[in-house]
Amino acid sequence: MDKINIKKLEVFGNHGVLTEETVLGQKFLVNAVLYTDTRQAGITDDLEQSINYALVCQFITKFMQEHTFKLIEAVAEKLAEAMLCEFNRLESVELEIEKPWAPIRLPLQNVSVQIERSWHKAYIAFGSNMGDKEQYIKQGIEVLKSTRGCEVTKVSDFIHTEPYGGIEQDTFVNGCLELRTLYPPKELLNILNEIEKNAKRERIIHWGPRTLDLDIIFYDHLVLADEELIVPHIDMQNREFVLEPMRQLNPYFRHPVCNLTIEELLNKLKKKK
Incomplete structure (x- = not known):
């Protein structure tokens, strides 16, 4: 199966266990691998035969801004389901939600959850x-x-x-x-x-x-x-x-x-x- 890669999409959202996280919000990074058949798009040069990654990025951003979850596990799970239901050429998705400034009061570069979901x-x-x-x-x-x-x-x-x-x-x-x-x-x-x-x-x-x-x-x-x-x-x-x-x-x-x-x-x- 062919892949379309989206890397380090920045989204400001209100997800977290702590009150200040859900009230003040913070930056998240989203990495997505979209599994689809790009053969016809490659032959015809027709966007309708593929997945419009600009629309996918807009969808991810809107979803993460309009919903609030305590866990990034929940963000990943619900977002993957929503993407698979929204884009009919999407057969499978690998999704990673990164939390660059996880508030654990220890020196930490990043924490993330990565899942793969499919039809x-x-x-x-x-x-x-x-x-x-x-x-x-x-x-x-x-x-x-x-x-x-x-x-x-x-x-x-x-x-x-x-x-x-x-x-x-x-x-x-x-x-x-x-x-x-x-x-x-x-x-x-x-x-x-x-x-x-x-x-x-x-x-x-x-x-x-x-x-x-x-x-x-x-x-x-x-x-x-x-x-x-x-x-x-x-x-x-x-x-x-x-x-x-x-x-x-x-x-x-x-x-x-x-x-x-x-x-x-x-x-x-x-x-x-």
């Missing part, structure tokens, strides 16, 4: 087999669309499937969606769980009836396994109601553990029947 691609499976099934799903998708830091980029067709797991219950409506998100996996899981909760989801019987089910199937090509979350979803390769809608979204996505594409996993599963 990620996740695939979410959804399902419902209670009440107005499609309405529960549609409402859940709309909430996800309205969540800052989340962009629903594709939604599969809804399919009707038989229950999975041997529990006697009504048929399901299932599907998958593709999501661009700024949230790390466990924070995204919390957001999905909250959407389920608002849909009055009750976790009484494992694989039992539910108003709304939202599962992280893939998150980039991450492999994660702990008590809270397993990614890729541990059983997705055995679920046609996941693989079929996933094939609509991205048939050539390769499972980072099985090392097979969605198309290959689906064909393999069908041959077992």
Whole structure:
């Protein structure tokens, strides 16, 4: 990925733990590395095909002057999120907030916080087999669309499937969606769980009836396994109601553990029947 570098942008802001810092203010220095594809801008010599760094500098300055935070960690976190949401060609940003005159009463040249934040691609499976099934799903998708830091980029067709797991219950409506998100996996899981909760989801019987089910199937090509979350979803390769809608979204996505594409996993599963 190509980079645009902004170095030592001076901003006067009111950030700090001490009262005099938030009242009197002080100078901060901002360094930013903007990750984007500059190929078309280089070919066409068209600013619209790149990120206007003058607008970025103005945005950083305005944001830091209009907001007040105690910690420069918070300045960096909130500013990175705001930049990624504001500039649609910005895929990732490295951000360093420097505090040249940190009031620690010791000889110190500088203190800074440096972070890197970026957009990620996740695939979410959804399902419902209670009440107005499609309405529960549609409402859940709309909430996800309205969540800052989340962009629903594709939604599969809804399919009707038989229950999975041997529990006697009504048929399901299932599907998958593709999501661009700024949230790390466990924070995204919390957001999905909250959407389920608002849909009055009750976790009484494992694989039992539910108003709304939202599962992280893939998150980039991450492999994660702990008590809270397993990614890729541990059983997705055995679920046609996941693989079929996933094939609509991205048939050539390769499972980072099985090392097979969605198309290959689906064909393999069908041959077992």
